[in-house]
Amino acid sequence: MISKFALGAAAVASFYASGALANTLDDVKARGQLNCGISTGLVGFATQDANGDWEGFDVAICRAVAAAIFGDPTAVQFSPVTNKVRFEVLNSGEIDMLSRNTTWTYSRDVDLKLEFGGVNYYDGQGFLVPKALDVTSAGQLDGATVCIQSGTTTELNLADFFRINGISYEPVPITTAAEATQQYLAGACDVYTTDASGLAATRASFADPSAHIILPEIISKEPLGPLARHGDNEWGDVIRWTLNALIAAEELGVTSTNAEELSAGTDNPEVNRLLGSEGDLGAMLGLSPDWAKNAILAGGNYAEIFDTYIGPETPIGLARGLNAQWTDGGLLYAPPFR
């Protein structure tokens, strides 16, 4: 009830908010720091270390945007927001952007008046089941109890999938991944469903991961990405092209270690344009010429960020899969810097 009301109010408010806060980039520059909405905690994507510093795959996007604007990856004020309030907080103007494993959908883009700045992680919804259940395919889940995070697209996908296949199920709503893990391990639900990245992290945290399997079915497309409010295209461009710069940097072989060196000038004109030694791409965005170099130096290019927080070397151990460059058979395809 409240969320419906809030969504309606969000839609209404976004009209005047878009007028009142038309130039987000100027506001951010005047403020001296970026207000970035992140998850209150998601393994690998947004976590806090013992010193209270935020880190993770989604957090790295915020830092890259801050670095692109200010040349300083620490000029970010992180606002952890829950699933339930994330869009209201964004539309009310409390945060400038949201980088919080949010799925890009039609209604969020069009109806909720949000502007997605591309996709930083291609995910899909899967199922985690105990091996003891002797289930090998999602088609065998008739009558199962399913742990599912409320207020997310996974809830809707699940309903769609089971309706199409004519299977009955009983949802057990939960709020956080940690709670889901406990409910699942305690046997409160037979199946835990969420994005496959989350399932892999959950399974990796079990004392005995081999007793659980992730079913082969991936029942949804979950393109996760950073987003801003409708009505400020210049600001949307800053987010979109910062993300594209990180992806293009991997494709062009620019890393945090060699970016400084390459920015002196190379034989590859696209690298030169990206790093600001040729052309004036930065000025078109309203940023300094070395904006992309700063974004890359913040946490590395896409591959470096991926490997640091969620890659095969981390306890979470996600493979690149769909998130490989298009040249490696993945979906990452940054438009040309020209």
Next chain:
Amino acid sequence: MSDTQAEAALSFVRHEPLPPAPPPMAYRGPVHRVRHNLFSSVGNSIMTIAALYAIYLLVSAIVPWVVNGVWDASSIRDCRAQLDGKIGGCFAVIAERWPQLVFGNYPKAQYGRAMLAFVLLFAALAPLLFIELPRKLLWFTGVFPFIGYWLIWGGTIWVPILALVGIVVGYLVFVRLERQSFFGALMAGLLAMALFWGLLVGPIASGLASLVPLRLEPVQSREIGGFMINFILGTTCMALSLPIGIALALGRQSDLPIIKAICVMFIEFIRGVPLITLLFVASVMLAYFLPPGTNFDLILRVIIMITLFASAYMAEAIRGGLAALPKGQYEAGSSLGLDYWQSMRLIILPQALKISIPSIVNIAIGLFKDTTLVSIISMFDVLGMIGGPILSSTDWFGVYWELYAFAGLMFFVFCFGISKYSQYLERKLNTAHR
């Protein structure tokens, strides 16, 4: 004649009572106690054995978990490696993250300030809680909210000092007009205070701060978290809701129809709405109604909402106390020639509040625990800290019970303390002739 016959017939007459003998073996000692209390009937015996078995199960599950617990590890995987299949808690997460559990993201260098505020809080509460202490200490209690604010949030000292001056101004206005009408003087005092705060504090504080800086490193509200925020919310809202609750309770019993209607509507509305709804309004909806760019501190918004919520309940608890007083008490006040405020202050409220103590304490404990609801609006109180950043960190994902047990223990210590104190207070104030 008959006497001598009788004496002759009796060979022995005892002139002293028998010395008391110890009860027979079957009716004394531990054996008897056990039999009498635990195995007095078949039903009792079964219950005893079942209870013993349940205790055994609990102890055998919890004791190894605590005893084998790992206190020094870098991650949950390290914990599991050290435990090597044994049952045991991974308490290393508490050892590593306890500053976050207690202080949230409060700057590390400033922990001392928060601790000082915490210690001073008890110094300030002491004269309120224990009547034996010299009354002069109440001065410190009155000043503490300003010291506490300054220590925790930092910034220039002139803002809290001028806020205090505002209260003094309001008090002086009140004293000057009190002779004419208590209520009118109260309103005039509050108005003077609000005017002073609204118009003068800002400019004077910045002026004085530029002359004599006297400032602590400012701390943002969003950095305050952990158990600290539960404590700030609990104590502040409790302290504010008691006077507001008293005013509402008196207003509800008032003969003035408008005041009565306002109080009844306020109480019934607030009691009819869940606290979490009010918190959502505070965190999300208010931003829509305020002009863009207004930065209305989130903790302040939450304090206002929880205070409103608690004062409605407080009002009903105190109304119960007022209703329990016999009508003669009110009439006694009138017959002594006291006006309404005097009779309330001197006769009615001291008795009504004493009756209400158990309910007030009940609300205080409930309020303290309700402060954990702020984790739902993305504030990192102790539960928000556990459920969010700590449980989702790559190192500790999968630890669960250890952290919640720790939070539960902290809450238990304080709630049990409040409860024990209230029992002491009731015994102390027990002047009824029963």
